[in-house]
Amino acid sequence: MSGFIDKVWQTIADYDMLNGCTAVCTALSGGADSVSLLLALNVLVKERGLAISACHLNHGLRGAESDGDQRFCEELCARLQIQLITKKVNVAELSDKHESVEETARRVRYGFFREALSSSGGNTVLATAHTANDNAETVLINAVRGTGLAGLCGIPPVRGLGEFRVIRPLLGCTRSDVEGFLAENGQGYVTDSTNLSEEYTRNRIRRRVLPKIAEINPSVLQVFGRMCRSLREDNAFLEETAERALAENRTGRGYNALELSKLPAPIRSRAVRRILMEGGIEPSALRINTAAELLKNRSARYNPCKNRFFTIRKGVCFVENIEQHYRRANEKKK
Numbered sequence: 001m002s003g004f005i006d007k008v009w010q011t012i013a014d015y016d017m018l019n020g021c022t023a024v025c026t027a028l029s030g031g032a033d034s035v036s037l038l039l040a041l042n043v044l045v046k047e048r049g050l051a052i053s054a055c056h057l058n059h060g061l062r063g064a065e066s067d068g069d070q071r072f073c074e075e076l077c078a079r080l081q082i083q084l085i086t087k088k089v090n091v092a093e094l095s096d097k098h099e100s101v102e103e104t105a106r107r108v109r110y111g112f113f114r115e116a117l118s119s120s121g122g123n124t125v126l127a128t129a130h131t132a133n134d135n136a137e138t139v140l141i142n143a144v145r146g147t148g149l150a151g152l153c154g155i156p157p158v159r160g161l162g163e164f165r166v167i168r169p170l171l172g173c174t175r176s177d178v179e180g181f182l183a184e185n186g187q188g189y190v191t192d193s194t195n196l197s198e199e200y201t202r203n204r205i206r207r208r209v210l211p212k213i214a215e216i217n218p219s220v221l222q223v224f225g226r227m228c229r230s231l232r233e234d235n236a237f238l239e240e241t242a243e244r245a246l247a248e249n250r251t252g253r254g255y256n257a258l259e260l261s262k263l264p265a266p267i268r269s270r271a272v273r274r275i276l277m278e279g280g281i282e283p284s285a286l287r288i289n290t291a292a293e294l295l296k297n298r299s300a301r302y303n304p305c306k307n308r309f310f311t312i313r314k315g316v317c318f319v320e321n322i323e324q325h326y327r328r329a330n331e332k333k334k
């Protein structure tokens with residue numbers, strides 16, 4: 001095996017990524033990262049008697065260029081004799097005023113991934129091509145925007161996607177590793193023209209910020225990788241502690257608010273976050289902090305989003321759904 005494939009396998013082994021699975025579906029955009037991942041997995045997965053497939057979503061955002069990416073993926077998979085699942089959508093038309101095009105694209109993409117995994121059958125995992133560069137960029141983006149410990153943990157090597165599992169076998173590889181591997185194998189790839197635009201925050205960090213940091217420490221990608229692994233372990237401990245605290249304070253339809261208020265701040269905030277998520281409320285720092293401040297009250301109600309309330313009643317906190325009807329501004333009172 002090549003050094004690149006060895007690196008990919010090391011990451012898979014370190015995080016036990018293939019445990020219990022019978023097949024791997026690779027998210028294939030046609031870009032360098034996903035093409036290198038497909039080639040590596042085509043060797044590694046088949047050696048272990050597992051099935052391999054790929055899936056490609058044409059977002060329809062770049063016209064003929066998007067269609068060209070899809071054709072490239074179809075030709076590559078045909079040559080490698082790998083099943084390819086494709087779908088074409090118009091993300092711009094699916095976007096609404098509450099979402100940016102990027103947010104809509106992500107939502108649609110992961111919905112497609114679930115469809116692809118469901119159609120693959122068996123215990124199939126999804127492999128995405130996030131590299132060490134992507135991880136460092138994500139940490140920097142989160143830090144600049146303001147984040148807690150979870151945001152500094154970077155891209156998780158393994159994560160859930162509903163009933164499915166997503167793995168990131170390239171997190172131990174750099175973009176330079178990827179390009180070197182493809183050059184050695186004479187394998188082409190497509191380039192998304194939007195990756196060259198500095199209109200997007202990630203591109204500015206990739207093209208301007210990371211190279212400057214690398215001048216200070218050329219091993220910055222490896223340093224970020226080690227930091228993220230250490231912080232993920234710390235964060236996992238805090239999450240497990242919060243989960244135990246909730247189990248111990250479960251009562252009736254909710255949780256003992258006063259006892260939760262006595263928890264150390266890092267545990268308390270995580271417990272509140274879990275309660276909000278259980279009730280279908282998207283957590284944010286503002287929502288978590290506001291709800292946490294109410295825990296000492298015997299009775300309180302906080303409305304973070306339409307129809308959902310964080311409620312404390314007789315010392316028990318929970319999320320309840322209450323349909324809200326709003327009177328129009330020009331509607332006269334009767």
